[in-house]
Amino acid sequence: MDFDYDVVIVGGAFSGAATALLLKRKNPAARVLIIEKAEEFDRKVGESTTEISSAFLTRILGLSNYLGHHQLVKQGLRMWFAKQPEQRFDDCVEVGAKYQARLPTFQVDRSTLDAHLLETAVAAGCDLRRPAKVTQLQLNADRSHVSYESHGIHETVSARWVVDASGRAAMLARKLGHFRQNTEHPINAVWARFSGVKDWDSYEWRERFPAYANACRTARSWATNHLMGHGWWCWIIPLKGGDVSAGLVYDSRLFRLAEGANLSERLRAHLLTHPVGREIFADAQVIEGDVHAFSHLPYYSAQVCGDGWAIVGDAAGFIDPLYSPGLDFCSYTSSYVADVLAENLAGKDVRERLRYFNQQYPLTYRAWFETLYKDKYFYMGDAELMSAALLLDVGSYFVGLVTPVYKNPEREFLRLPFEGVAGRIVANIMSFYNRRLVALGKARLAGGTYGEQNAGWRELYDGFVPDRRVWKLIRKGLFRWWNAELTNLRLTRRADVPQRVPAASAAPMNV
Numbered sequence: 001m002d003f004d005y006d007v008v009i010v011g012g013a014f015s016g017a018a019t020a021l022l023l024k025r026k027n028p029a030a031r032v033l034i035i036e037k038a039e040e041f042d043r044k045v046g047e048s049t050t051e052i053s054s055a056f057l058t059r060i061l062g063l064s065n066y067l068g069h070h071q072l073v074k075q076g077l078r079m080w081f082a083k084q085p086e087q088r089f090d091d092c093v094e095v096g097a098k099y100q101a102r103l104p105t106f107q108v109d110r111s112t113l114d115a116h117l118l119e120t121a122v123a124a125g126c127d128l129r130r131p132a133k134v135t136q137l138q139l140n141a142d143r144s145h146v147s148y149e150s151h152g153i154h155e156t157v158s159a160r161w162v163v164d165a166s167g168r169a170a171m172l173a174r175k176l177g178h179f180r181q182n183t184e185h186p187i188n189a190v191w192a193r194f195s196g197v198k199d200w201d202s203y204e205w206r207e208r209f210p211a212y213a214n215a216c217r218t219a220r221s222w223a224t225n226h227l228m229g230h231g232w233w234c235w236i237i238p239l240k241g242g243d244v245s246a247g248l249v250y251d252s253r254l255f256r257l258a259e260g261a262n263l264s265e266r267l268r269a270h271l272l273t274h275p276v277g278r279e280i281f282a283d284a285q286v287i288e289g290d291v292h293a294f295s296h297l298p299y300y301s302a303q304v305c306g307d308g309w310a311i312v313g314d315a316a317g318f319i320d321p322l323y324s325p326g327l328d329f330c331s332y333t334s335s336y337v338a339d340v341l342a343e344n345l346a347g348k349d350v351r352e353r354l355r356y357f358n359q360q361y362p363l364t365y366r367a368w369f370e371t372l373y374k375d376k377y378f379y380m381g382d383a384e385l386m387s388a389a390l391l392l393d394v395g396s397y398f399v400g401l402v403t404p405v406y407k408n409p410e411r412e413f414l415r416l417p418f419e420g421v422a423g424r425i426v427a428n429i430m431s432f433y434n435r436r437l438v439a440l441g442k443a444r445l446a447g448g449t450y451g452e453q454n455a456g457w458r459e460l461y462d463g464f465v466p467d468r469r470v471w472k473l474i475r476k477g478l479f480r481w482w483n484a485e486l487t488n489l490r491l492t493r494r495a496d497v498p499q500r501v502p503a504a505s506a507a508p509m510n511v
C-alpha cells in the first residue's frame, strides 16, 4: 500500500511527538504520520528536566497544567561529596539551593509524559502507526519511502520529509554514514528504579540530624541529588508515586564498577559505598526487571539534515547526563525542525535554514562538550573544584540560555546555543576554566590532596535566577577557582624545595 504524507516521523517519544505537535500547530494542513515501535512506553532515563527543557514544555508546548497534575515539581540540583566511605552522613559536603527553585522544573516519569505528548499530537491531527517498527528508509529528493512492520504486516509510505526521532538507534545518521562516536569521552551508565528509598526530609532524619534538617528551607527529596566521586557520579531522582530512579555514570579511564552477583546488586552495592548513599539506600530494593546499562554514551551525527530529511533529539547526538542536557537538545532540535518543515510545506525556500542547522549543530555539540564535560570526571569528586564548576557552569547557563529563553521563548528555541562570535567567545572562556579545573584536579591527585575538603561544610545558596543576581554566584565560583589556583601555586612552590618527608599517597580515593 502507498500512502502519501508530507512528513513521516520515525519514533513517537519526546522528540518525535514534540516535533509532530509543533509542526501541526504551525501548519494545520500538514499531513503528518508518526511511526512508533513500542506498544507502550516504558520508564526511561531523561527524568530530570532543566530550566531550558521545562521552558520548552511549559511555554512552547503549553503543558504546565499537565505537568503540575501528573509529574513532580523539581527542587534544584544538589551535590554530595565525601572523603571516606565511613564518614558520618552529616559531615559530608552538600552543595545546592537553600530555597524552593525560582523557575519551574520537573521530575518526569517518561512513560507517562511521552504517552501524553503523543496523545496530544494525535489529538492535534497527526496519524499514528503503533506498534510499528521502521525497517527501511529510502531517501529521495522529491519523495522518500519509509517501510515499517506492524503485527507481521509490512507497509510502505511515501513522504516529502522524513524526520528521524529514533533516539540512540540514530537510524538516519547510521544509514547515511554520519554517525560518530565521541571517543574523547568514554563514559558509561547503569541505572534502575528503587522502592523503599529513605525520605531525605523525614521526621526520623530531623531527629537524627537536626543541623542538617534546619540548614535547608526546601525539601531535599524533590531535588535531583547527586553523589559525587572520583571518575563517577550517581543521580537520585524521585518519581511520582514514590519510586526513585538512581543511576551511576562513570568514566572508564578512572573507574570500574565492582563485580557482583548481577547488575542491580552491583549498582546497589556501589550506592552504598558513599556515606550519603548508605543512609538513603540502606533499605532500598531494585524494582525487578527495571535495571539497565549503556556503554559508550556520547555520539553525534556529523550532518543533521538535507533536502527531505532531518534529525531531532537523541537521534542527532548525546553527550553526558550530568546537568540533564538531553531534553534541552531535544527541545532545540525538535522546535527548529518543526519550524523549518512548516515553512517549507507552506511553500518557502528553507535551504538557508537547513544550511544553518547542519553548520551549527556540530558546533553547538562540540562547544557544549568542551565547556561542560571534557575530562570533568578527573575533578568531579573534589568538592572545592566541582562546586566552583557548578557555580560557573550553571551561572553561565542562566546568563547565556535561560535568561534569553524566558525573555523570548519563541525566538530562542529557533536557534542553537553557542551561535556566532559571542558564542565562540563564551565557549572559549568556559572551556578555559574547565581545562584549568581538570589540571588542578590532576595536580591534586598527584599531590595527594584531592578531596581534602570533602568534609564538614555545606553551601546552600539562594538559588539561580534569570537576572543580574546570578552574577553573585558566578563571582563566588570565580573566587573559588582562583583560590584553588593560588593553593596549587603555593603547593607547587613548596614542592620545588627539597622535602625530607615523602609526598602523600597519589592514589585517588574512590569516594
Ligand SMILES: Cc1cc2nc3c(=O)[nH]c(=O)nc-3n(C[C@H](O)[C@H](O)[C@H](O)COP(=O)(O)OP(=O)(O)OC[C@H]3O[C@@H](n4cnc5c(N)ncnc54)[C@H](O)[C@@H]3O)c2cc1C
Pocket (backbone or CB within 6 Å): 010, 011, 012, 013, 014, 015, 016, 035, 036, 037, 038, 044, 045, 046, 047, 048, 049, 050, 053, 132, 133, 134, 135, 165, 166, 167, 168, 169, 171, 189, 191, 247, 294, 297, 312, 313, 314, 315, 321, 324, 325, 326, 327, 328, 330
Ligand atoms: C544514563 C542517562 C541519563 C539521562 N538522564 C537525563 C536527564 O535526567 N534529563 C534529561 O533531560 N535527559 C537525560 N538523558 C537523555 C534523555 O534520556 C534523552 O535525551 C531523551 O530521552 C531523548 O528523547 P528522544 O525522544 O530523542 O529519544 P527516545 O526517548 O530514545 O525515543 C526514541 C523513540 O523512537 C522509537 N524507535 C526507535 N527505533 C524505531 C524504529 N525503527 N521504528 C519506530 N520507532 C522507533 C523508540 O521506540 C522510542 O520511543 C539521559 C540519558 C542517559 C543515557
